[in-house]
Amino acid sequence: MIKRSRIPKHVAVIMDGNRRWAKKHRLSILKGHDFAAKNVLENIVEHAALLGVKYITLWAFSTENWQRDKKEVEGLLNIFRRGLIERIDSFIEKGVRLLVIGNISKFPADLQKGIKTAVEKTSGGKNITAVLAINYGGRDEIVRAINKWQTTVNSKQRTKNNLTIEQFNNFLDTKGIPDPDLLIRTGGEKRLSGFLPWQSIYSELYFTDTLWPDFSPQDLDRAIEEFEKRERRFGK
Numbered sequence: 001m002i003k004r005s006r007i008p009k010h011v012a013v014i015m016d017g018n019r020r021w022a023k024k025h026r027l028s029i030l031k032g033h034d035f036a037a038k039n040v041l042e043n044i045v046e047h048a049a050l051l052g053v054k055y056i057t058l059w060a061f062s063t064e065n066w067q068r069d070k071k072e073v074e075g076l077l078n079i080f081r082r083g084l085i086e087r088i089d090s091f092i093e094k095g096v097r098l099l100v101i102g103n104i105s106k107f108p109a110d111l112q113k114g115i116k117t118a119v120e121k122t123s124g125g126k127n128i129t130a131v132l133a134i135n136y137g138g139r140d141e142i143v144r145a146i147n148k149w150q151t152t153v154n155s156k157q158r159t160k161n162n163l164t165i166e167q168f169n170n171f172l173d174t175k176g177i178p179d180p181d182l183l184i185r186t187g188g189e190k191r192l193s194g195f196l197p198w199q200s201i202y203s204e205l206y207f208t209d210t211l212w213p214d215f216s217p218q219d220l221d222r223a224i225e226e227f228e229k230r231e232r233r234f235g236k
Contacts, residue, residue: 002051002221006228008181010055011048011220012203014195016187017211024211030075036213037079042087045096047217049128051224055177056130059195063103063137080134081111084118091118097125101173102136103144131177138197145171174199182227184220186212202234 015036022032041058048056061076091098098118105112115134148171149163169175180196183203190207192200206223208215 002224003228004052007052008204008224008227009053010057010178010180010182011053011224012057012059012180012183012196012200013044014059014183014185014187014193015212015215016185016189018213020187021211021213029072030079032213033076033079037083040213040215041083042090043217044215044220045128045130046094047220049094049096051220054128055180056128057101057133057177057180057196058130059133059136061102061134061136062193063135063140066106066135077107077111081114084114088118088121091122091125091130095125095127096122097129098122099129099131099177100134101131101141102134103140104135106135129177131174133195136173136195138192138194141173142198144173172198179203181232182206182223184208184223186210186215202232204230204232 018032018036019029020032021036022029025032027035044058045056060080065076066073088098090096100115100119104115107115145168149168152171174196179199179201180203183192183196183200184206185192186208188207188209192205196203204227206226208219208223210219
């Protein structure tokens with residue numbers, strides 16, 4: 001039974017297993033990605049909001065995913081395009097604010113524009129913030145943050161003042177977003193693969209063999225129930 005008093009404020013998810021799910025069901029890889037986007041993503045976001053989760057971050061495309069087959073990459077980009085168009089009204093209706101982290105400058109211009117439009121149109125959402133991590137990699141984020149700091153602060157200031165953790169947070173993609181309390185990885189792998197390495201130092205980790213397209217609201221409940229059993233000491 002979930003205790004409403006201990007709901008994690010921020011849940012982050014490594015959505016793993018789409019390709020294996022497609023193979024299991026004798027479908028194309030893109031069918032697996034498409035099924036996950038249409039039938040799972042919105043259900044999980046909506047259920048998280050009903051539970052009282054305020055932020056949910058979903059890793060949809062990593063910086064390493066460009067190495068996949070060209071047709072798969074192009075198909076994923078088209079799924080992103082369709083998803084932004086098809087879900088934007090639903091997100092607005094359900095009070096979902098959309099944010100995006102990752103280096104979107106690598107995407108085609110029309111997709112960049114679609115992402116920015118979706119973020120702007122859903123900016124009034126109050127029920128939950130859904131953070132989509134696309135073309136995201138933890139090391140890439142940290143390097144980009146350092147480069148932003150170097151170009152923002154002049155050399156004299158850098159010499160005079162050491163960079164603090166609080167200052168560095170302001171140059172990350174996740175500026176203004178609380179660190180995740182609970183980090184879930186589906187698909188059976190037990191590693192973070194570079195997902196939010198700076199932000200997840202005190203996240204509770206939850207691994208499940210369930211493939212992402214099969215991950216249901218009940219699976220989210222089980223992850224949160226496990227989270228509620230843990231004592232978080234933050235090094236104390």
